[in-house]
Amino acid sequence: MDLFKNVIEKDLCIGCGACVGQDRLGNLKMEWNDFGFLVPKRESLSKRVDNSAIKVCPFNPSPENEVRTENELADLFLTGAPNFHPKIGKYYDTYVGYSNEFRLTSSSGGLASYIVKELLMKGIVDAVYVVKETISEKYHYEYTPIFSPNEVLSSSETKYYPVTLSNFFKELSTINGKVAVVGVACFVKAIRLFQHYNPEIKDKVAFLIGIICGGVKSSFFAEYLSAKTGIENNNYTNPQFRIKDLSSTASDYSYRCKDLKGTHHSIKMSAVGDMWGTGIFKNNACDFCDDVTTELADISLGDAWLKPYVKDGRGTNVIVTRSQIADELIKSGIASKELSVEQLTLAAFLSSQQGSFNHRHNALGYRIKKAENYDRTIPPKRHDKEKISFDFKYVQDKRMKIRMNSLLLWKKTKSAEFFDNEMSKDLTNLKRLTKIYHHCRAFKNKLLKL
Ligand SMILES: Cc1cc2nc3c(=O)[nH]c(=O)nc-3n(C[C@H](O)[C@H](O)[C@H](O)COP(=O)(O)OP(=O)(O)OC[C@H]3O[C@@H](n4cnc5c(N)ncnc54)[C@H](O)[C@@H]3O)c2cc1C
Known part of the structure; x- marks a missing residue:
């Protein structure tokens, strides 16, 4: 090898x-x-x-x-x-x-x-x-x-x-x-x-x-978030990814950075949308x-x-x-x-850590099969045998597409407005597919309990 x-x-x-x-x-x-x-x-x-x-x-x-x-x-x-x-x-x-x-x-x-x-x-x-x-x-x-x-x-x-x-x-x-x-x-x-x-x-x-x-x-994540705070052309310093809001919940944190004059700019992560479940800017x-x-x-x-x-x-x-x-x-x-x-x-x-187990364990076998189509050999895994439903497969396909497109698009544009416009259709679709998957999962769980 x-x-x-x-x-x-x-x-x-x-x-x-x-x-x-x-x-x-x-x-x-x-x-x-x-x-x-x-x-x-x-x-x-x-x-x-x-x-x-x-x-x-x-x-x-x-x-x-x-x-x-x-x-x-x-x-x-x-x-x-x-x-x-x-x-x-x-x-x-x-x-x-x-x-x-x-x-x-x-x-x-x-x-x-x-x-x-x-x-x-x-x-x-x-x-x-x-x-x-x-x-x-x-x-x-x-x-x-x-x-x-x-x-x-x-x-x-x-x-x-x-x-x-x-x-x-x-x-x-x-x-x-x-x-x-x-x-x-x-x-x-x-x-x-x-x-x-x-x-x-x-x-x-x-x-x-x-x-x-x-x-x-990717470093594109900090570039994108800085652009969302209003700093264009990567003219930012001191990116801080987890500014707590002591009067709110643990997940309600902000991103903060400085412009070249040293002025702080920040944005609540809730205003940017889901940056984790979508796979945006994630390493393959x-x-x-x-x-x-x-x-x-x-x-x-x-x-x-x-x-x-x-x-x-x-x-x-x-x-x-x-x-x-x-x-x-x-x-x-x-x-x-x-x-x-x-x-x-x-x-x-x-x-x-349930969300991470669902994605990284349950759906891994499906992603490995897809990767093999691209002639990628994945190292041996412990969680590659789990089977997933059709609705979760659609979620996986969409996440993989969004991950790749986010990197291609930001490389090309470096504009948060353009990026948001171009990504919005896929992100909305992913939200819908995720909702369907959650409903189906809840329904199956109910049936299992009967
Ligand atoms: C890329 C990334 C993804 C994460 N995803 C999750 C998640 O999905 N679920 C979850 O429960 N927690 C996740 N975390 C962990 C979480 O954000 C906290 O880092 C962890 O809970 C420790 O918090 P703390 O308050 O004890 O750390 P602190 O006391 O704040 O100390 C942070 C420590 O992390 C180290 N550190 C900072 N950035 C990095 C980095 N990029 N790589 C390696 N070390 C670093 C610093 O050196 C420091 O020692 C993630 C962290 C990172 C870096």
Whole structure:
């Protein structure tokens, strides 16, 4: 299998940059592609790329048996976890709550910032790779190592913006001490593969904080939202994707950025329409990921899209602990009253991510069949056998079309008004099809209960 032919040219690259670190010939670097994603490119077309680079790719179509799926990797790395559920993988426990210190300065309940701080304070690691604002002209955000608990606040908040870990993978062998990384599922999988194939650095990675992810967005997402706030021609800085409204619900957040004079502009996400269920500006690879809850991390953190928590605009996390050290960090935070966290039943946890399970597990087999028509080989999956109804197939077709068209259209126009006009017919159709699917599902569920 060839990294370029089988992954990048098939639009299955997520931009993690593990291949750049694995390529001992040093011929790869990350660059923006035409659709606002970071992808590896050859520095010199006449030079080779290390054959083993594809082995650490989370979308390698032919992984070796011992790392075939997340299940095999979990058996290698999460050996102590006493529980397993096919939807969320190996785990210790499930919780819900927030950090008293970080809740208001974070996107959900501030658990990610809390864990980063604890790892550094307790000396469990010497550095944590987090996503921080950068002064680079090329990016708004970048993975950066932080070394002190005082730096934690600078990394808080969710950035729906492409980032890459290529520098981390390149630097890892030269780093002194132990490190932790905060990352979404495919990035965490790439780190596990990298540890597996580079046993000499395996123990350097002492902890992984998993961010539960519904899909990675192109940089077009920030460009579009900035245009919606009234800033044209990409003349924006400081994109902030999750400005809370403390007097409203958790999902009623805003996007905010600055113009070149430093004036803030913002827009409520509810005024922009559904940016998640539609697949707008999403990376194609995300449609072929069945790891909804970042199964290979020590701890997984997401939004508590669940009553009663969703009603609280201050934000609340759902939490899955998967290693003993992670479970102890949560328990000690509860005991010291730094965390307002309690156990959550597995059923309640599952329902907090129901939409993602429906799309990423139930409908995956259908999307894989479609992808095979385009000569794409998808890596082995655990959730590719589920069958879906005709009405849900129509929803899938429409989502795939909208995802692709949103990228093609924004590349061409960069005008929010034109984009909205051109997309509106498909988005309205998707809304109708989704309504029909929901009605049919409710009717079938009623029949099943009779
Ligand atoms: C692309 C993306 C999609 C998501 N989709 C979902 C979803 O569908 N369902 C759900 O429940 N939750 C989702 N989340 C997670 C959610 O938005 C919060 O990040 C999570 O609940 C942690 O919140 P917190 O308050 O504990 O984090 P904070 O305390 O605010 O800290 C945020 C942490 O996330 C890290 N971070 C920020 N941006 C990124 C990034 N792009 N990649 C990797 N790390 C990053 C920062 O380094 C920081 O450590 C998504 C997050 C991202 C980045």
